[in-house]
Amino acid sequence: MGRLILLNKPYGVLCQFSDERTGPPRPTLADYVDQPGVYPAGRLDLDSEGLLLLTDDGRLQARIADPRFKTPKTYLVQVEGDPDDAPLAALRRGVQLKDGMTLPAEVERIDDPALWPRDPPVRFRKSVPDCWLRLTIREGRNRQVRRMTAAVGLPTLRLVRWRIGDWTIDDIAPGTWREAPAILRQGR
Numbered sequence: 001m002g003r004l005i006l007l008n009k010p011y012g013v014l015c016q017f018s019d020e021r022t023g024p025p026r027p028t029l030a031d032y033v034d035q036p037g038v039y040p041a042g043r044l045d046l047d048s049e050g051l052l053l054l055t056d057d058g059r060l061q062a063r064i065a066d067p068r069f070k071t072p073k074t075y076l077v078q079v080e081g082d083p084d085d086a087p088l089a090a091l092r093r094g095v096q097l098k099d100g101m102t103l104p105a106e107v108e109r110i111d112d113p114a115l116w117p118r119d120p121p122v123r124f125r126k127s128v129p130d131c132w133l134r135l136t137i138r139e140g141r142n143r144q145v146r147r148m149t150a151a152v153g154l155p156t157l158r159l160v161r162w163r164i165g166d167w168t169i170d171d172i173a174p175g176t177w178r179e180a181p182a183i184l185r186q187g188r
Helices: 058-065 084-093 145-149
Strands: 004-009 049-055 074-080 106-110 130-137 154-163 177-179
Touching: 049 058, 084 106, 084 145, 106 145, 130 145, 130 154, 145 154
Parallel strands: 049 154
Antiparallel strands: 004 049, 004 177, 074 130, 074 154, 106 130
């Protein structure tokens, strides 16, 4: 059984251990995780925050990241707009994107979650309402949640991955990590 690390990845951190681009260096996983031999199981965009799983077990990494296993991933999503039932129903049916139809998502409107402040803060406009959604998907296309919410007229302002399968960042501060049992149950 391999190691499994749950990291609460901060906004603006690359989901890799080095920054190959020229120019000013950007923060990477190496700035937060000093454990040799672990690698991300999946990705989280530079402008997204939250749960990132790292493991030294290639089979576990594939099981978590491979879309055919349909591991549920739950996000807290701040969107621009004040949606009625129609856009949420569209997300529940699946959304047509340029790379095809998504699987149906589980989605509900939620009260503003008690999250850490983001640095830099999300832009705030008095004239444009926003709200929070809890959204669960079972695939992992590039920038999928952002593209799905945009497709139904709800641009994403802030995206925090809260859960992957049974693992969560509950009680893990941004930029910190803890080790967890590397057991992946079927379904949820």
